[in-house]
Amino acid sequence: MGFDPEFALSTVPTILGAIGTTLLVAISSGLGASALGFCFEMVRRGGGTAGLITRFLIDFIRSTPVLAWLYFLYFVLPFYGIRLGAMSVGVIGLSLYFSGYLAEVFKAGIDAIPKGQQEAAKALSLGRLDTIVFVIAPQMLRNIAAPMGNYFVSILKATPYLAVLAVPEMLGRAFDVASETYRYAEPLTVAGILFLALALVISRAVKRLELRLFKDSSH
Amino acid sequence: MQDLPKTAVQIRTLNKWYGAFHVLKNIDLHVQRGSRVVVCGPSGSGKSTLIRCINGLEAYQDGAILLGGTMLGSQAKATALARRQTGMVFQGFNLFPHLTVLSNCTLALRRVLGKSRKEAEDLALHHLRKVKIPEQAHKYPAQLSGGQQQRVAIARAMCLSPRVMLFDEPTSALDPEMIKEVLDVMIGLAQDGMTMLCVTHEMGFAREVADQVVFMDEGRIIEQASPKAFFGGAVHPRARMFLETILH
Numbered sequence: 001m002g003f004d005p006e007f008a009l010s011t012v013p014t015i016l017g018a019i020g021t022t023l024l025v026a027i028s029s030g031l032g033a034s035a036l037g038f039c040f041e042m043v044r045r046g047g048g049t050a051g052l053i054t055r056f057l058i059d060f061i062r063s064t065p066v067l068a069w070l071y072f073l074y075f076v077l078p079f080y081g082i083r084l085g086a087m088s089v090g091v092i093g094l095s096l097y098f099s100g101y102l103a104e105v106f107k108a109g110i111d112a113i114p115k116g117q118q119e120a121a122k123a124l125s126l127g128r129l130d131t132i133v134f135v136i137a138p139q140m141l142r143n144i145a146a147p148m149g150n151y152f153v154s155i156l157k158a159t160p161y162l163a164v165l166a167v168p169e170m171l172g173r174a175f176d177v178a179s180e181t182y183r184y185a186e187p188l189t190v191a192g193i194l195f196l197a198l199a200l201v202i203s204r205a206v207k208r209l210e211l212r213l214f215k216d217s218s219h
Numbered sequence: 220m221q222d223l224p225k226t227a228v229q230i231r232t233l234n235k236w237y238g239a240f241h242v243l244k245n246i247d248l249h250v251q252r253g254s255r256v257v258v259c260g261p262s263g264s265g266k267s268t269l270i271r272c273i274n275g276l277e278a279y280q281d282g283a284i285l286l287g288g289t290m291l292g293s294q295a296k297a298t299a300l301a302r303r304q305t306g307m308v309f310q311g312f313n314l315f316p317h318l319t320v321l322s323n324c325t326l327a328l329r330r331v332l333g334k335s336r337k338e339a340e341d342l343a344l345h346h347l348r349k350v351k352i353p354e355q356a357h358k359y360p361a362q363l364s365g366g367q368q369q370r371v372a373i374a375r376a377m378c379l380s381p382r383v384m385l386f387d388e389p390t391s392a393l394d395p396e397m398i399k400e401v402l403d404v405m406i407g408l409a410q411d412g413m414t415m416l417c418v419t420h421e422m423g424f425a426r427e428v429a430d431q432v433v434f435m436d437e438g439r440i441i442e443q444a445s446p447k448a449f450f451g452g453a454v455h456p457r458a459r460m461f462l463e464t465i466l467h
């Protein structure tokens with residue numbers, strides 16, 4: 001059984017129909033992981049007991065398989081009366097899992113900012129929150145644009161894990177087509193190409209963002 | 220106009236440790252309002268540490284620092300208000316690279332003093348004119364020379380109308396041909412009556428503007444005199460040795 005281009009083309013509309021779900025999951029998880037990871041890093045940086053607990057939490061999250069998070073949220077939480085939809089569980093699970101990695105990216109991005117910047121902010125009596133928003137975060141962004149882009153691609157590539165929760169994303173849909181027709185090569189290839197296209201779009205977007213972020217410096 | 224205390228900065232038997240290292244030892248220093256104090260001394264003698272304690276960038280363990288009557292560290296709110304009376308200029312400028320010159324100056328005006336954009340920009344431009352670079356207002360720091368950047372840093376600190384300006388070796392990171400333009404701005408500030416505490420090894424500047432020279436060594440103030448007395452004949456052998464190395 002060879003590769004039938006015509007059949008491959010015929011599966012495109014079905015698989016492409018799931019691109020919305022894939023994008024929704026990837027974007028929500030990317031935003032969720034960024035917000036959560038940033039908060040984690042801020043608390044960890046603050047030190048004290050909360051900082052210590054967060055440090056442990058980040059390490060814990062990073063050393064647990066993403067599937068464990070999805071199963072836990074989906075099958076264990078209902079025992080405690082918390083019942084979430086498959087889509088929510090997927091987004092929360094991916095957000096949690098990647099927040100641990102993004103916290104590390106934020107850490108590196110902040111560590112690369114010269115100490116004098118915080119001192120200047122403090123000497124100008126800027127508050128803690130103002131310092132984060134107006135001094136640290138913008139400079140961090142330019143340090144992390146590239147690694148963040150890589151993690152967004154990783155998040156995109158992790159969306160098929162949601163198949164275990166029967167969320168209809170692209171790879172799951174491709175697999176459905178495959179099991180209905182007993183032809184695997186074509187639908188899986190189509191899904192692969194679509195993922196590749198999305199990843200390229202993300203990389204391009206990050207490149208453009210980087211150019212904008214660095215427009216003010218002589219880099 | 221409220222009555223300002225005559226002493227702008229009062230330091231009483233200040234002691235500070237970094238772990239087991241005793242970095243500041245029994246420092247006593249009074250800076251009168253309107254006076255200019257130059258602090259000098261060999262590397263590692265604690266000059267930066269002292270000046271950073273005065274604006275609360277570093278904590279101290281023993282003694283007291285009073286800014287216009289408020290003791291730093293006594294009470295959070297009062298300390299925050301007192302710290303606002305100090306402006307700080309760093310050796311490495313520390314401008315915010317992602318903000319224009321103008322935004323560097325307006326940020327604290329808007330976020331700390333709650334001024335409107337218009338008010339903040341007018342004030343910032345006023346101070347940028349004083350340091351003679353209003354035309355660079357919309358450039359980014361990386362597009363400016365070191366001397367220009369340091370002048371912006373002075374304007375930025377002046378925007379908050381501090382009662383005391385603190386300088387930590389403001390010219391030592393500059394190419395020689397840019398030192399003068401920064402010193403000229405500082406001389407201008409002194410002529411306007413600004414209270415200044417300046418760590419510097421620019422002895423010409425000390426001679427011209429200072430009314431007190433403080434010499435530090437190993438965490439102590441070991442000589443404190445008028446520039447005339449200090450340059451005319453420092454008493455302490457360490458101070459004399461230091462002067463000889465720096466003037467030749």
Ligand SMILES: Nc1ncnc2c1ncn2[C@@H]1O[C@H](COP(=O)(O)OP(=O)(O)OP(=O)(O)O)[C@@H](O)[C@H]1O
Nearest residue numbers: 237238240242260261262263264265266267268269
């Ligand atoms: N954060 C710190 N932790 C431990 N030791 C420190 C710290 N900062 C400074 N020191 C030490 O304290 C001493 C005084 O440092 P300080 O920077 O105040 O000296 P300085 O007189 O400004 O010297 P320089 O002329 O080189 O700037 C030095 O021995 C320095 O190594």
Ligand SMILES: [Mg+2]
Nearest residue numbers: 266267268387
């Ligand atoms: Mg120093």
